[in-house]
Structure formats: C-alpha cells, structure tokens
Amino acid sequence: MTKISRRNFLQTSGITISCLVAGKVVALSPAQAYARELPYKTLNLTEVATIEALAEAIVPGATEAGISHYIDSQLSVEPEDTLLMVKYLVPPPFNGFYQASLASADSMRGDKEWGELDKEQMTAMVGKIATDAVTDWQGPPASFFYFIFRSDAVDVVYGTELGSKELGIPYRAHIMPSTNW
Numbered sequence: 001m002t003k004i005s006r007r008n009f010l011q012t013s014g015i016t017i018s019c020l021v022a023g024k025v026v027a028l029s030p031a032q033a034y035a036r037e038l039p040y041k042t043l044n045l046t047e048v049a050t051i052e053a054l055a056e057a058i059v060p061g062a063t064e065a066g067i068s069h070y071i072d073s074q075l076s077v078e079p080e081d082t083l084l085m086v087k088y089l090v091p092p093p094f095n096g097f098y099q100a101s102l103a104s105a106d107s108m109r110g111d112k113e114w115g116e117l118d119k120e121q122m123t124a125m126v127g128k129i130a131t132d133a134v135t136d137w138q139g140p141p142a143s144f145f146y147f148i149f150r151s152d153a154v155d156v157v158y159g160t161e162l163g164s165k166e167l168g169i170p171y172r173a174h175i176m177p178s179t180n181w
Helices: 007-014 032-036 045-056 067-075 095-108 119-130 142-158 159-169
Strands: 019-020 024-028
Touching: 024 032, 032 067, 045 067, 045 095, 045 119, 045 142, 067 095, 067 142, 095 142, 119 142, 142 159
Parallel strands: none
Antiparallel strands: 019 024
C-alpha cells in the first residue's frame, strides 16, 4: 500500500474541496470528505440521498468518490469559481437548478426509500429522466438535468489521474499544474 503524502495527493487528485475540520480549513478530495462524513454546507439530507442514489445508478462508484460532497462544496463557492457543468449552461445562482431537479427526482421514488429500489427500478427511473419521460417533473427539463448531473458524476469518478488509470487511458488534464508539488 502506497503512503499518501501531500505531494502524492495533489498530483493524483484532480478535484479538491475546502473543508473545515477541527477548526482548520483543509483541502480534501470529495472521496475523503465522504469517508470522513463531513457535514454539508448547502444540501439537506434528502438532497444528499437523491444525489447519491441517482449518481450511483448513472456512474457506479460516484457515491464513494464523494459526489454529494463535491456538488455541495461547489454550490457553496462563488458562481465563477464553481467546477460544476451547470456553470456553462445556466445563469447563477445554481442552487435552484439542483434543488428543483433533485426534488422532482426524489418524488419519483414514491413511498419507497432509495435503498429499497432495485437496480431495474433505478435504471427505469434514470431512463425516464434522461428522455424527459417523467410526468409531473418540476424545474428545468429532466434530460437537461440528466446531462449536467451525469457530467458532474463522471468528473468526480473519472476526472482524476486515478480515474483515468482505471479506464486505461492517459490522464490529460485541461490545465496541468505549473509545478510538480
């Protein structure tokens, strides 16, 4: 097992979020924030559960990669600083886009909890969102939400050097760091 140093972490993690831990601001990957069960800044627990259920159905591994902490942290920064895909397609503020879409997605599960839905039910639900086949969807078009949300999930799972390695492709960051840490 390789020891993780600050240098190794910064070289291999494409995404970091600032978190307050024991009174100090630290940079963590979304996966580290998820593993530490850090509190959320903007999302409520229903929104977190919805994000994790949908993201896991769309991009397996997204929950453990920290999708909910990633979206939460990115909704907490200034709009011009966010790394979310929504930045390029929707005028700020972005919280309303996610809140309306997540509330509509959450209502699709009916009386069942997310964990009670099987793979086929989740696949059907995601398929309806992706093709705008959802009745009573409120907010931005469901397929538009799917496009943006899927991009966020893919970024968290595969937008790092480790994710590229898992896919068996070279890591090609849009902007490489100017120095090696």
